[in-house]
Amino acid sequence: MENISKYVSNMKENGLYREFKYLNSGQGPKALVEGREIILLGSNNYLGLCDDVRLKEVAIRAVKEYGVGSGGSRLTTGSYDLHKKLEEKIANFKGTEDALVFNTGYMANVGILSALCDKKWVIFCDKYNHASIIDGCLLSGAKLVRYRHCDMDDLERKINMYKGKVNLIVTDGVFSMDGDVAPLDHIVKLAKKYDMFTMVDDAHGVGVLGEKGSGTCSYFGVNKDIDMQIGTLSKAIASIGGYVAGKKEMIDYMKNVSRSFIFSTALPPASIAVSLKAIEIIEKDKDRRQKLIELSNWFKGELKAMGFHITDTITPIIPAIIGDAKKATLFSESLLEEGIYVPAIRPPTVQKGTARLRISLMATHRSKDLEYVLKVMQFHGKRLKIIEG
Ligand code: PMP
Numbered sequence: 001m002e003n004i005s006k007y008v009s010n011m012k013e014n015g016l017y018r019e020f021k022y023l024n025s026g027q028g029p030k031a032l033v034e035g036r037e038i039i040l041l042g043s044n045n046y047l048g049l050c051d052d053v054r055l056k057e058v059a060i061r062a063v064k065e066y067g068v069g070s071g072g073s074r075l076t077t078g079s080y081d082l083h084k085k086l087e088e089k090i091a092n093f094k095g096t097e098d099a100l101v102f103n104t105g106y107m108a109n110v111g112i113l114s115a116l117c118d119k120k121w122v123i124f125c126d127k128y129n130h131a132s133i134i135d136g137c138l139l140s141g142a143k144l145v146r147y148r149h150c151d152m153d154d155l156e157r158k159i160n161m162y163k164g165k166v167n168l169i170v171t172d173g174v175f176s177m178d179g180d181v182a183p184l185d186h187i188v189k190l191a192k193k194y195d196m197f198t199m200v201d202d203a204h205g206v207g208v209l210g211e212k213g214s215g216t217c218s219y220f221g222v223n224k225d226i227d228m229q230i231g232t233l234s235k236a237i238a239s240i241g242g243y244v245a246g247k248k249e250m251i252d253y254m255k256n257v258s259r260s261f262i263f264s265t266a267l268p269p270a271s272i273a274v275s276l277k278a279i280e281i282i283e284k285d286k287d288r289r290q291k292l293i294e295l296s297n298w299f300k301g302e303l304k305a306m307g308f309h310i311t312d313t314i315t316p317i318i319p320a321i322i323g324d325a326k327k328a329t330l331f332s333e334s335l336l337e338e339g340i341y342v343p344a345i346r347p348p349t350v351q352k353g354t355a356r357l358r359i360s361l362m363a364t365h366r367s368k369d370l371e372y373v374l375k376v377m378q379f380h381g382k383r384l385k386i387i388e389g
Helices: 002-013 053-066 081-094 105-116 131-140 152-161 184-193 216-220 248-257 269-284 286-306 325-337 367-383
Strands: 030-033 036-040 098-102 121-126 143-147 166-172 197-201 228-232 242-246 317-323 355-360
Touching (some): 036 367, 053 269, 081 242, 081 269, 098 105, 098 248, 105 131, 105 248, 131 166, 184 197, 242 248, 269 286, 286 367, 325 367
Parallel strands (some): 166 197, 197 228
Antiparallel strands (some): 030 036, 317 355
8 A cells, every 4th residue: 555655656656647628518618617617628629519409319219219228248138120220331432241249349349359369460560659569469479579750661660570470460549649640551551561461440540531421441541451440439530439440250269259349248238329310410511521631730730830840740630749747737727727728748658758738629610619629728828938939
């Protein structure tokens, strides 16, 4: 116990201790955070669908028809006709033969990697991949080889060190804390050259990139070349759940072997109904996607012009790199006092010395509110000596 208290006080001293902020409203561009109306700038609700009236209606209808709980795991009594429809919808959306829904994206990554790989495998993993990918690799017992972020020369050099093994390359499609995009065209070329499996986690690409918003694989035109497309239903899709899309044989295997799929109660019908409807909306609503990208480009340009260090992204994830964790926390707290909520992202989520404000926009943000944010960010950025002036 003494060690635990020491650990917690150490985190507090170093600006690394994190606490909840409680919302008292729906998750829109503005929300009630602990009783105050705040501009939300850190949500993954990219398309603003979390409080969409059509999705709320679908959820209410599903509750009336099916009740609230699913009552069992998918292979016992928890599979509903809605699950089947959603899996068919995802496969169609992703351009694959089949798909399987997990309870979260985290569970999909952990369950798939640990079912597919064992100690005979070598998994090549981008250094910035999401924690759930790393956890899946560790659980599988495979040899984990991390390559420099998006560095294809480093990846090929490392592949050559492990030739002759069963190999997998796994990457985020859009990197969650940097907003940049993995070079999937190069990754596919390397996978073909060295006869390797490929897996892409597109949690942040869906709804944002690609034809009909179907994600990063579509953006690069490599849907058919990626063996496993992983995703979440909890960001642009505005619901809850994770999935894998790929060949039917692979899905049949996962259904029967993946432990995080088998040993957990299925998602309730209302959440499944919401995902189904949200994908339908995303496929049709090109304007919403366009608006999100336009807003993001404009906002990014303004921050860069003020002197903020913004990473190069083509997505609504806009990280303002601060460096020091305490300063990032202070900046985030100053913004909150002015009615703007952008969480500070600190180690261990990102590397030491790269603490940041991870700004993410929604298609439903209003320019007037974002102009206010820019003014406040400039003022406190100067005050805290993050930018010059
Ligand atoms: N992969 C990535 C890249 C993510 O950013 C996240 C969530 N932050 C996940 C997987 C996990 O998804 P979920 O929230 O559905 O568990």
